[in-house]
Amino acid sequence: MQPTTHAFPxxxxxxxxxxxxxxxxAIAPAGFVNRRKQAADRLPEFEALRDQGRDLKNHVLANxxxxxxxxxxxxxxxxxxxxxxxxxxxxxxxxxGICRKVGAKTVTKGKSMISEEIGINxxxxxxxxxxxxxDLGEYIIQLRREPPSHIIAPAFHLSKADVEGTxxxxxxxxxxxxxxxxxxxxxxxARQVLRRKFQQADVGITGANIMVAxxxxxxxxxxxxxGDLTQILPRVHVVIATIDxxxxxxxxxxxxxxxxxxxxxxxxxxxxxxxxxxxRRPGDLDGPEEFHVVLLDNGRSALLGTEFQDxxxxxxxxxxxxxxxxxxxxxxxxxxxxxxxxxxxxxxxxLLGVKEAGHLPNASTFCGxxxxxxxxxxxxxxxxxxxxxxxxxxxxxxxxxxxxxxxWGWFARRPALYHAAARMAARALGMLGRGKGRFAxxxxxxxxxxxxxxxAPEGRTFQQMWAEKKAAEKKGTR
Amino acid sequence: xxxxxSARAQILGGxxxxxxxxxxxxxxRRRLATHPRNLIPARAQRPHDEQVELFAAMATEVSxxxxxxxxxxxxxxxxxxxxxxxxxxxxxxxxxxxALDPIPWDQRPTLTVTKGRARDSDGASLTxxxxxxxxxxxxxLLSGAERPTTLNFLPDTHIVVxxxxxxxxxxxxxxDRLRAAGGEDGANGALPxxxxxxxxxxxxxxIEMRIELGAHGPRRLHILLVED
Numbered sequence: 001m002q003p004t005t006h007a008f009p010x011x012x013x014x015x016x017x018x019x020x021x022x023x024x025x026a027i028a029p030a031g032f033v034n035r036r037k038q039a040a041d042r043l044p045e046f047e048a049l050r051d052q053g054r055d056l057k058n059h060v061l062a063n064x065x066x067x068x069x070x071x072x073x074x075x076x077x078x079x080x081x082x083x084x085x086x087x088x089x090x091x092x093x094x095x096x097g098i099c100r101k102v103g104a105k106t107v108t109k110g111k112s113m114i115s116e117e118i119g120i121n122x123x124x125x126x127x128x129x130x131x132x133x134x135d136l137g138e139y140i141i142q143l144r145r146e147p148p149s150h151i152i153a154p155a156f157h158l159s160k161a162d163v164e165g166t167x168x169x170x171x172x173x174x175x176x177x178x179x180x181x182x183x184x185x186x187x188x189x190a191r192q193v194l195r196r197k198f199q200q201a202d203v204g205i206t207g208a209n210i211m212v213a214x215x216x217x218x219x220x221x222x223x224x225x226x227g228d229l230t231q232i233l234p235r236v237h238v239v240i241a242t243i244d245x246x247x248x249x250x251x252x253x254x255x256x257x258x259x260x261x262x263x264x265x266x267x268x269x270x271x272x273x274x275x276x277x278x279x280r281r282p283g284d285l286d287g288p289e290e291f292h293v294v295l296l297d298n299g300r301s302a303l304l305g306t307e308f309q310d311x312x313x314x315x316x317x318x319x320x321x322x323x324x325x326x327x328x329x330x331x332x333x334x335x336x337x338x339x340x341x342x343x344x345x346x347x348x349x350x351l352l353g354v355k356e357a358g359h360l361p362n363a364s365t366f367c368g369x370x371x372x373x374x375x376x377x378x379x380x381x382x383x384x385x386x387x388x389x390x391x392x393x394x395x396x397x398x399x400x401x402x403x404x405x406x407x408w409g410w411f412a413r414r415p416a417l418y419h420a421a422a423r424m425a426a427r428a429l430g431m432l433g434r435g436k437g438r439f440a441x442x443x444x445x446x447x448x449x450x451x452x453x454x455x456a457p458e459g460r461t462f463q464q465m466w467a468e469k470k471a472a473e474k475k476g477t478r
Numbered sequence: 479x480x481x482x483x484s485a486r487a488q489i490l491g492g493x494x495x496x497x498x499x500x501x502x503x504x505x506x507r508r509r510l511a512t513h514p515r516n517l518i519p520a521r522a523q524r525p526h527d528e529q530v531e532l533f534a535a536m537a538t539e540v541s542x543x544x545x546x547x548x549x550x551x552x553x554x555x556x557x558x559x560x561x562x563x564x565x566x567x568x569x570x571x572x573x574x575x576x577a578l579d580p581i582p583w584d585q586r587p588t589l590t591v592t593k594g595r596a597r598d599s600d601g602a603s604l605t606x607x608x609x610x611x612x613x614x615x616x617x618x619l620l621s622g623a624e625r626p627t628t629l630n631f632l633p634d635t636h637i638v639v640x641x642x643x644x645x646x647x648x649x650x651x652x653x654d655r656l657r658a659a660g661g662e663d664g665a666n667g668a669l670p671x672x673x674x675x676x677x678x679x680x681x682x683x684x685i686e687m688r689i690e691l692g693a694h695g696p697r698r699l700h701i702l703l704v705e706d
Contacts, residue, residue: 027687044520049516063502063505065490065499065502066502067506068489068493070507077668084485085485086485136685155685159686163685184690187682187692191692191693194694199598213510223683224680224695225680225694225695226694228674229631229632229694232631233628243489248506248513249509249513249514251513251650252516254649267540268614268615270677271540271676271679271680271681272675272695273675274673274675279671280621281622281671283623285574285594287627287671297492301489301496304497305496
């Protein structure tokens with residue numbers, strides 16, 4: 001997937017004036033937020049489980065080599081294969097190699113963000129294979145040739161009318177006069193079409209929410225059951241996962257699972273949680289004959305021991321984006337690559353470089369909601385600040401911004417002067433704005449006033465009011 | 479094709495360098511061997527009778543249906559009546575599972591019973607389960623020569639026979655039972671190829687966030703809860 005992350009300001013502007021998108025964004029994230037809250041409130045131990053989740057992942061990262069080797073050993077013991085891949089290209093080649101070896105033509109796919117990260121669909125297509133997404137949301141956006149706009153609800157940005165249009169265009173073998181006005185009917189049609197694809201597939205590719213070192217199992221969590229049909233019907237099951245997904249034991253998987261669904265959709269647990277271990281056993285009547293795990297690094301190990309290590313605790317629930325005012329305003333596509341929202345603002349500079357993705361850590365109000373809801377307690381705002389520092393160090397911001405920051409820095413290091421200047425500015429703006437109490441336009445602040453009014457200060461600075469309050473208190477207690 | 483041998487060495491080498499760890503960690507190996515439990519919510523830590531009630535309540539909450547039966551002898555009648563009540567054909571594909579052998583299918587000659595993995599044409603399946611998890615109303619099903627996984631996903635209607643004694647409090651309790659059973663089939667502690675945790679019928683919220691049942695897997699999940 002070709003990133004357009006560098007164009008975030010233009011992407012965001014487009015998204016803000018996209019009425020259709022704004023209608024979706026006005027309703028959808030609130031649904032996730034409410035459901036998560038209800039699920040969290042219902043489990044008294046939820047906050048304590050978050051602490052344990054954080055500690056577990058920290059333990060895993062501190063012992064990552066041991067757990068990855070143990071995982072590999074168990075997969076091999078069960079007759080499966082582990083393919084270690086440093087880069088996205090190595091992962092694409094590994095998957096294509098497996099498909100070629102079994103003469104595959106059709107490949108079904110469960111939902112996987114890593115498969116988006118390595119752009120496997122385009123690669124397989126370019127090499128003459130037919131990849132078919134089977135998660136309903138992924139299927140819809142694959143037909144539309146769009147990237148996902150949310151990590152757990154890829155077709156988040158579409159209405160049912162959009163889906164109807166897409167299906168009419170794609171499913172031309174079905175009667176043109178059929179009625180497709182309800183989600184129920186649309187889902188039934190997709191189910192029917194995809195059933196045929198499941199039967200044709202030679203290889204099934206899924207992601208993994210978790211890998212279990214103790215048993216060599218990969219775990220997927222779905223609500224539709226598509227990930228299961230993807231792995232039990234074809235001859236070959238390929239799992240694509242990154243190294244940060246490993247946990248030590250089945251008990252640890254249970255801990256992650258208690259946090260995942262509640263944080264993601266607000267469910268107690270997803271409809272299907274499936275542990276897959278090796279290929280089918282002698283005598284089994286179904287299941288894949290081959291089991292491959294494509295184990296991808298793609299820049300993750302380089303984050304170990306850095307100020308960004310904590311981001312590797314992420315379990316991809318999407319809670320941070322559901323609660324983010326920036327995501328809620330511009331949607332997922334504006335972020336320009338695989339991971340939107342706060343997690344994207346931290347991951348994308350790590351994976352694409354600060355030069356490509358430097359806008360994202362700046363696109364934050366630092367309200368802190370992402371960190372407040374993250375099941376793994378990842379300090380996302382702190383990391384965005386680290387990326388901003390890197391951006392400044394690497395001299396990547398425009399000259400006007402650097403000059404502005406330098407000027408501000410000069411004042412900030414001289415408190416007396418800073419306060420005097422702030423008092424003057426507040427008084428001047430307060431007098432100018434006395435009529436309406438707000439400014440529709442301000443010089444040097446167009447970026448703000450284009451989208452909303454700037455409230456006028458009331459004439460005094462916070463520091464002044466604070467000092468006065470303190471003085472009054474002192475008087476009162478005397 | 480990537481040289482995965484050197485990729486492996488490079489990835490592990492990079493991790494070890496960052497972690498300053500030369501030969502792996504004893505602490506990690508101990509954790510793998512002892513698999514300690516993490517915090518277990520209080521919800522399901524109660525007497526077995528109450529766990530059974532909790533299981534039924536939680537399963538019902540996610541749109542599964544639960545029917546209580548006095549014994550295996552009542553299964554054929556319950557299946558026939560359930561299918562008839564929904565105007566579905568009197569046909570069921572049954573797992574060739576020895577645990578289901580006590581079901582006297584011949585008592586309902588009008589019900590067509592075949593055994594094996596699921597076929598495209600099968601509308602309803604019946605399987606056993608390894609355990610029921612009370613905390614979330616979840617069924618735990620294992621694959622095996624007698625338990626084809628396709629039965630859990632392909633048919634529109636999935637009927638599961640669960641004995642009361644199979645209900646446990648939590649997923650951890652279920653893992654302990656599986657470990658005690660030697661990973662089933664005596665596979666020296668290894669998990670079966672597929673372990674399915676199933677909580678209610680298949681669903682999706684992918685179109686305008688409205689939850690609809692029957693996305694790819696079964697539209698209906700009917701649990702026959704049988705007295706031991």
